[in-house]
Amino acid sequence: MTVATAAPLAVERLDGTATGHEQVLTCHDPATGLRAIVAIHDTRLGPALGGTRFYPYGSEAEALTDVLRLSEGMTHKAAAAGLALGGGKAVILGDPATAKTPELLAAYGRFVDSLAGQYFTAADVGTTAQDLDVVATATRYVVGHNGGSGDSGFSTAYGVFSAMRATAEHRWGGAGLRGRRVGVEGLGKVGARLVALLLEEGAEVIVADRSATALTDVLERHPQVTARHSVLDAPVDVYAPCALGATLTPASVDDLRATIVCGAANNQLLDPSVAPQLQVRGITWVPDYVANAGGLIQVAGEIWERTADQVRGDVAAIGETVRAILRRCDDSGRLPSQVADEIVAERLAAASSSVDTEEVGA
Structure with a gap:
């Protein structure tokens, strides 16, 4: 797979210790309009896996609350299922009907790739297997796209x-x-x-x-x-x-x-x-x-x-x-x-x- 290259992304690490999260990172890319948050809750069982929600949140604070809650839920879901996976989740702020572009999705893929396999992403509300195909041009840490296992x-x-x-x-x-x-x-x-x-x-x-x-x-x-x-x-x-x-x-x-x-x-x-x-x-x-x-x-x-x-x-x-x-x-x-x-x-x-x-x- 060819991995896209572009200018470095503006990634900031937030303090997630108060909520028990191992890592919480934000990414802003003015060139594509990308505003995203990845929350990694717990990786004791393995790398974090969770979908990417593309949603028109009212504020970044609202998006942060959602991604923290969802990522913790993924830890529980993976552990209860006996999977060697941790809990993670991502959100992209914006209306997918108007803000979603191939350039933005590729930039998001580079954000995921920067985590070097600590987080695998998949589809969620506002994202599709076709979107993940674009994300996959910039990272191999993606599952559920058309080249994968298909509709879940x-x-x-x-x-x-x-x-x-x-x-x-x-x-x-x-x-x-x-x-x-x-x-x-x-x-x-x-x-x-x-x-x-x-x-x-x-x-x-x-x-x-x-x-x-x-x-x-x-x-x-x-x-x-x-x-x-x-x-x-x-x-x-x-x-x-x-x-x-x-x-x-x-x-x-x-x-x-x-x-x-x-x-x-x-x-x-x-x-x-x-x-x-x-x-x-x-x-x-x-x-x-x-x-x-x-x-x-x-x-x-x-x-x-x-x-x-x-x-x-x-x-x-x-x-x-x-x-x-x-x-x-x-x-x-x-x-x-x-x-x-x-x-x-x-x-x-x-x-x-x-x-x-x-x-x-x-």
Whole structure:
């Protein structure tokens, strides 16, 4: 791959110690209009990997808050999935509809390349595989572009499905999802594929989406599906949020009729107080960063040159992670989110111990 060369970028290192981040760097390139931030949260397990969000933030402070939160979430997602990866994220400030140019994307690639493999980037809101093709002209530390493993939507959906099936079997026995009613909220590239997997499993599916086009497309392909204005308060066994986050609030949980919540959306809880409220109501919530790690697992497979079959097996293993979490919950009475966080902490601590041992041996 030919790596683009150009004038040096203006990169500034910020202090991320207050938020527990290893590195936080900003990049301004007046020639292309690039304004970007990369946050590397934790690399004890391996190099950081996370997508690049291109978004018209109201201020650089708002963008910084977002990238710090998202990068920490990637540490949890990678550790829970058992990946030898750390957590990182990047944001580009600006409206992708008007500010995105090949020159800007190439400059961003040079910014990523300056980190020398400490951070691998992928797509996120506002960026596409085609954009990453341009980024890849300036760095090899990019995954998920057209020369890689392709669209990760199916892997994310399959991971959510594996997590949901494991939870259903834990609660209801061997029949799992067969004959159960599942409400899928959001019919994008993940939600629509989840619908197909659920129908193949023998579940009854109810759907909702704000987009009439997305709704019509799914109903045309799967006429046995029922559409509703909302599935959150529908008479379902499983609620699968696959669109916007924060749909689970103290008020909405009171209306929830499902027994299981498991979906692809990030940050499903409005705040941490909702998790114990779900438990009090007898609802099992699978933490989103556990259930939706399939896309990360797929693009991470590019780094280690995993085959498609190996990646599918790795994604299916999300189900085993969920089973281990739920068994610990049964034994301790703790929340799934508490147990998942504990597993993440154990894996990070084990990585720290390994590093310390190697340093002493050296």
